[in-house]
Amino acid sequence: NAGVTQTPKFQVLKTGQSMTLQCAQDMNHEYMSWYRQDPGMGLRLIHYSVGAGITDQGEVPNGYNVSRSTTEDFPLRLLSAAPSQTSVYFCASSYEPRSYEQYFGPGTRLTVT
Amino acid sequence: GQQVMQIPQYQHVQEGEDFTTYCNSSTTLSNIQWYKQRPGGHPVFLIQLVKSGEVKKQKRLTFQFGEAKKNSSLHITATQTTDVGTYFCAGNNAGGTSYGKRTFGQGNILT
Numbered sequence: 463n464a465g466v467t468q469t470p471k472f473q474v475l476k477t478g479q480s481m482t483l484q485c486a487q488d489m490n491h492e493y494m495s496w497y498r499q500d501p502g503m504g505l506r507l508i509h510y511s512v513g514a515g516i517t518d519q520g521e522v523p524n525g526y527n528v529s530r531s532t533t534e535d536f537p538l539r540l541l542s543a544a545p546s547q548t549s550v551y552f553c554a555s556s557y558e559p560r561s562y563e564q565y566f567g568p569g570t571r572l573t574v575t
Numbered sequence: 576g577q578q579v580m581q582i583p584q585y586q587h588v589q590e591g592e593d594f595t596t597y598c599n600s601s602t603t604l605s606n607i608q609w610y611k612q613r614p615g616g617h618p619v620f621l622i623q624l625v626k627s628g629e630v631k632k633q634k635r636l637t638f639q640f641g642e643a644k645k646n647s648s649l650h651i652t653a654t655q656t657t658d659v660g661t662y663f664c665a666g667n668n669a670g671g672t673s674y675g676k677r678t679f680g681q682g683n684i685l686t
Contacts, residue, residue: 497679502584504663504681505618520676552617559677560605560667563620 463488468553468567475543475574483538483570485553493559494536495520496528498549499569505552511536512559543574577602577668581680588685594651596683598664605669607640607647612682613660644669651685659685 469484487494495510497520507520511530525547527539536555540547550571554564578601588594598607606625610618622631624640624647631638637650651658661682668676 495677502681504581505665505679507676507678510676521678554618561623561625563608563623564610564618564665564677566617566619569617 465489466553466555466565466567468551468570470570471568472571473573475540475572477543477545477574479543481540481543483540483551483553483572485536485538485567486534487536487553487555487565488534489555489557489565490533491555491557491565492533493557493562493564494530494553494555495564496526496536496538497552497554498522498547499552500549508538508551510559540572545574548572548574577666577676577678579664579666579678579680581662581664581683583683584681585684586686588654590656591653594654594658594685596649596662596685598647598649598666598680600645600666600678602645603669604644604666607644607664607666608677609638609647609649610663610665610679611660612663616660618663654685661685 466487492513496508497505509528511517552569553567556562556564580599608623609621612618628642629640635652639648661684663682665679
C-alpha cells in the first residue's frame with residue numbers, strides 16, 4: 463500500500479491564482495480530511511469527508527473548496543490564493559472519524575507571493 | 576467551539592531527563608489521540624485513549640487520560656535524541672453534533 467499520497471510537494475503561487483492540491487489513499491478509508499499547519503498554531507482542520515459524496519467544513523474553511531467523488535481521492539481547491547494561505551497542507555485518512563488513527567500524507571508546502 | 580490546549584508549547588531537556596506535556600480540552604472528549612511529528616515530517620499516530628482514567632505505556636512513553644475525559648498527559652522517561660519532535664494531542668467531542676471533527680492542540684516542541 464502507498465498509504466496517503468499528496469501532490470505536489472512544493473508549490474509557489476501568485477496572489478489570485480487558483481490551484482488544486484491532490485490527495486489519494488489506497489486503504490479504503492471512509493474518512494478523509496485536510497489540515498493546514500502554521501507555526502505555533504498546530505494542525506487546523508479545513509474540510510473533511512466521512513464518505514464519498516459527503517463533505518463538511520472544519521475550523522478554517524474560507525477560501526478552500528473540496529469534493530469527494532470517490533473513496534480514494536479528496537482534492538483541495540484554492541479558489542483565489544492569498545498570502546495568508548501560505549502554509550503546509552496535510553491530507554489525512556482513517557477508517558472512521560472518531561475511533562481510529564489518522565494516517566497523514568507527506569504534506570504540500572505552499573507559498574503565496 | 577471545542578478548544579484543545581497544550582502546555583507548554585516548547586520544552587528543552589538534556590538527554591536522559593524526563594519530559595511531560597499536558598493537553599487540556601474545553602469540552603468532554605470521547606477519546607484522545609497522540610501524534611508525533613519529526614522536524615520536516617508528517618504527524619504519526621502514537622496512541623489512543625478512550626476510557627476515563629486510562630493509562631497506557633509504550634516503552635519509555637506513558638499516556639494518561641483524565642478522570643473527567645477533559646485532559647491528558649504524555650510522559651517520556653529518560654529522553655533520547657530520537658524523541659526530538661513535536662507532540663500533538665487530538666480529541667473528538669463527546670457530544671454528537673461534531674461528528675468527524677477532530678481538534679488538534681497546538682503541539683509541544685521537544686528539543
